[in-house]
Amino acid sequence: MSQVTRNNGRSSDRRRGRDRVTRAAMALLVVMVLLAPGVGGPVVRGANQTAGGQTGTISGTDGVLLRAEPAFDAAVVTSLSPGTVVTLRIDQVDTRLDPDGTTRWWPVSAAGEDGWVAGYYLDTDVSDPALGSDPGASGQAGDQQAIPGDTPTEPANSIDDADALPAGTTARVIDPDGVNLRSAPSTTAEVLDTLAPDTVVDLRTDEEDTVIDGDLRWWPVRVYGQDGWIAGSYLGTGDGTTSSSSDAPGQTQGPAAPTSPFRAGQYVGTTADEGQNIRAAAAPDGERVGFVDPGEVVQVMDGPAAGGNSVAGWYLITDGDVTGYVDGDLLVAAGQPAAPAPEQGRPTPERQAALFDRGDLVQPADGDGINIRETSSTDSAVVDTLDAGTRLQVVGDAAYDDAGSVWYPVASGDVTGFAAGDFLVQASSEPPIPSAPEPTPVPAPPTVGVATGAFIMPVLGYTFTQGYGCSPYAFEPWDGGIGCHFHNGIDLAANSYTPILASDGGTVRYAGWCDCGLGYYVEIDHGNGFATVYGHMAEMPYVATGQLVNQGEVIGPIGSTGLSTGPHTHFMLKVNGSTVDPLGYVS
Incomplete structure (x- = not known):
């Protein structure tokens, strides 16, 4: 298979760039020696810094991170989209050179926040005598917004450093913000999925060649049964070891080397002819709490976890009634079961x-x-x-x-x-x-379907099991902008078929089944930008789309359909389409 590298033709450009920077720096040094009483630290003042209010525009394809300090490891204040206009604060504070000797940090104000952006992603007419007219001349393509994205600074252990990798090799996501899996080798291609840090992918270099697009080398990969492309600078070498073991009755296990072939939320079945044990702990001697029958489909909640001699590791799964661990060596990807008739x-x-x-x-x-x-x-x-x-x-x-x-x-x-x-x-x-x-x-009695403006808890006698925000559970969606698995509602547990009540009056926007993990659910529009969602009902909701409901009206029964570990409702509150913490609104 032919291999292409990303460095051809670039060394001479880099040498010319370094020569320009060196000549400019020497000129500045002469001026400083002649005019200044001393030389300070690594601070570069722009030629027009005495005039405030000048602006710049964020460039690039994925935007950039606004950081609290001029450093790549500084706290992220917010993310700025391409085309965002920022105000330069160079009348208040100097530009700064990063310790890497190449990146130039610019102090800016944007979206009501002050912070710093790498000059590589800033377009402005403001010039600096030390660096030429391009504010990104000292910038480094290393702080582009990756929430996730496609073009970070290439780490030393990136697979792009390898001239060739054999077919069947695995790689892992090495960027802390995750990465986009795209349908084609381009930053403008459709995003198929968002992969969390340390996700292991299979390289498909036996099927397709890598592709060079500008400064990026794209690699064909397969992950969670889906084919796509990832920029190589986001990938590091992974463990490609594979083997076989089991937790089927009467079978033994092979050497341990856990990989990650399945993801949280994925549907799987067992390859064991006689079925597979569900255990209370990730070990072959864990207490048996259930069983996966041949042909049965269960859902992955978390994993893998090392245990015994399992090669693929142990996965936390649920069948809607029982939650426990199964040996990943005996699992195979399965399609999501259809909603029950x-x-x-x-x-x-x-x-x-x-x-x-x-x-x-x-x-x-x-x-x-x-x-x-x-x-x-x-x-x-x-x-x-x-x-x-x-x-x-x-x-x-x-x-x-x-x-x-x-x-x-x-x-x-x-x-x-x-x-x-x-x-x-x-x-x-x-x-x-x-x-x-x-x-x-x-x-x-209130007018039917009219919101009172005050929300109530939708379940009486509930047990509060999970709050809104960052979650320790891997089956919750990954939010690269925050850097955690995010739970966009609250979970209220109760016995199956406990009534779920409308938190306020309104119009039923949807009532039925969803393949999104909510199972049977209801969404109610309360007007004035407010809406509520009630997930995991035991069966088809008791209300219908378009129906008017009052606050406290029973809309369905507590259940465990969809992505659920037990009977509860996932209660969401939206304001103008964005979720908020319901606890800040319910009385």
Whole structure:
């Protein structure tokens, strides 16, 4: 296979560039010796720095990082897109030369923030007698925004340093911001995926040659079963060792050398004819907690983790009910299972007729009082036991348990929860007994579908399991701009089929299945730029697209469909299309 290198024809250009910089630097030194009493540190002042308010424009294809200090390892203030106009602060602070001796840092203001950008990515007419008229003459292509991108400074261990690599070799992503997997060898090609740092890829050099495009050498790769292209300066050598081992019943394992053939969120099956054990720990002697049957499809949550003699490593997987570790040596990529047909889903039992509506006053049906529970199930915890004659107000729509029995969300004083409909009757017209609290005044029913402007938690009796923001779980999407796996909502766990309530009134924007990991979900438009999303419902939502809903109305049941480790709802709140932390808005 023919190999092409990226350095042909560039050495003479580099020598001419160094000569120009050297001559300019010598000229400046002479001026400084003649006019200045002393020589300072590595600071270069522009010729027009006495005049403030001059501007420059961000160049390049992927933008640039605005840093807090003139250094590549300084904190990132924000990212600037190509074409962004910045104000030069050279009337306040000097330009600076990086310790690498080539990069020139410019002090700028942009988007209301002060910071520094490498001159290589800055177009401006401001000149510097030491470096010529090009502000990037001392710039180095090393701080272009990579969130992720395609053209960082080429590290010493980049695979571009290799003249040839054999087919079947693996490489890994070495840039801390990750990299784009593109459909073609070009920075303008479609982005197929975003790969996190240390992701291992297979080189397809036995199928296609590397391609030179400008200063970039593009490598054909395969990752997670998908073919694409990555700029070689983002890739370092990886471990291409492969072998075989297993955790199938009665089989032994080979030497350990974990690689990463599967990604978080990917669907996989087992290659073992008799199926594969799911274990509580990443080891062949871990407690057996479940089993992957032949032909069954499960979802990867995290991994690989070293354990025993597994070559591919152990992966944390879930089948929707059981979460545990399986030996990656026995896994194979599988397609995402289709949404279950209605007749294949959980059968809906015949439901009792609802006798009470929101706002009705009720009381226990007999003299023994009534239990108020966290959720609409006799298996849930008892919040309180209310005496006979206690008046309660129905505060939401009726809910149903697995047997079809009706429950009502009720409130009495400070007590809130669910009461079984079989044990409730309409409240008598007689005054309540003295020990009972006064009933809460019944508010006028709101107009259907109109938002109140205040949000409530969508689940009663929930357990808070994950917050908004950076997450330790690899199955959450990677955000290169922040540098972490990001969770764009909050997780509220409860028993399966616990009612999910509309956080506020509005119009149902969508109700159904999504292959995005949410499974069955509902999105509600509340107007004024606000929208909420409720994911992982157990079955088809109880509402339909276009339907008007009130705050507190039951819209579906808690479940674990999609990318989920157990029964919960993934609750998102959007403002003008961008997610925000719901805890800052709910009351």
